[in-house]
Amino acid sequence: MLKKLLVIPTTLFSVLVSAAISTILSVSLHAQEMADADITVQPAAGGVYMLQGPGGNIGVLATDQGLLLVDDKFAPLAEKIEAAMKGIEDKELKYVINTHYHGDHTGGNQFFSHKAPxxxxxxxxxxxxxxxxxxxxxxxxxxxKDGITIYLANEEIQLTHLTNGHTDGDTYVYFKKAKVLHTGDLFFEVGFPYVDLDSGGSVKGYLANVKHMLKNTPDDVVIIPGHGKLTDKSQMLAFAKMMEFSINKVSAALAAGKSEQQILNEGIGEKYQHLSWAFITEEKWLKTLVADLK
Incomplete structure (x- = not known):
């Protein structure tokens, strides 16, 4: 008795093969990117530095009594991150902070957890x-639940939880003496923000959190954003104004009975369309607003 054979149509077979090849190439390219990546170091203020490379920005407090790390990017970069830290101050790692749970900020946890809490x-x-x-x-x-304060050498590091912004577990980190703020992903200097609606994020909550940071930090604060370059309060204020404009614009359009497609066709407007970037395009930002505000 002959067994029936599963016959896959040629077109479907081609799609499956293409998808498999794309996945393999994507993983391979990601691995190569990690292997080739450099971790750069930039002074912020006091003993605080910003480390950059693939993934979210890192904050490092370097003291003669040890190091403190804010976020740790992707797992394959852990040894490079450690080398960059030791290059600032060759001391023991004392504390690690996660600003939220996303993998580009927590990927190195397994490596660093053996060195510090x-x-x-x-x-x-x-x-x-x-x-x-x-x-x-x-x-x-x-x-x-709400926050905690860590003391290291002569620095006071204030960890404050803000609810339902980028996710439901966001913390911003403020180095009181150095006057440096690490926002985690509650500020994207690079362009439109990513609001993770599936993980407790909210566009209105996000805006409220940005306003909270603006209100509760000094005007001369140096800011390490979740993504983008080292910046200041004027840029975060501009970011808040963009978010408020976006929320008001889409809320008004929805109240007028406009569909998502009509809102996408109208766009965000000339003033802010330049903030579209590789991960959060203008279209993705508008879709996030519609999904959360409708």
Whole structure:
């Protein structure tokens, strides 16, 4: 008796092969990018530095009593991050902070957890532990609900949780003596923000959180954004105005009965369309606004 053979149509077979090749190439290119990546170091103020490379921006406090790390990018970059830190001050790592749970900010947790305790909002540990591929060693071991303060050498590091902005587990980190603010992904200097609606994010909550940081930090604060270049309060204020404009524009369009497609066709307007970037295009930003505000 002959067994029936599964016959895949030629067109479908081609699609499947193309998809498989694309996935393999994507993984291969990502691995190559990590291998080729450099971690650059830029002074912010006091003993605080910004480290850049693929993924979210890192903050480092360097003191003669040890180091403190804010976020740790992707796992393959961990040793390069450590080398960059040691290049600033060859001291022991004392503390690690996760500003939220996304992989481009927590990927190095497993490596660094063996060197220092990881601090994060309780929702960060919850979301990381819910991932099927998570490792226990990658989880924060000190969690908090509203915030916590860490003292290292003569610096006071204030960790403050703000609800439902980029995610439901966001923390901003303020170095009080140095007057440096690490916003995590509550500020994208590079362009339109990513609001993770599936992880408790909210566009109105995000704007409220940006306004909170503006109100509760000094005017001469140096800002390390989640993505983008080292910046200042004037740029974060402009970012808040863009968000407010976007929310008001889309809210009014929805109230007038306009469809998502009509809103996309109208666009964000000339003043802000230049803020479209590789990850969050103008279209994606508008779709996020519609999804959250409708």
């Amino acid at each position: 990881i601090f994060a909002h309780e929702n960060v540990r919850s979301r990381l532990s819910s991932k099927t591929d998570h490792k226990v060693a990658s989880l924060p071991v000190v969690t908090y």
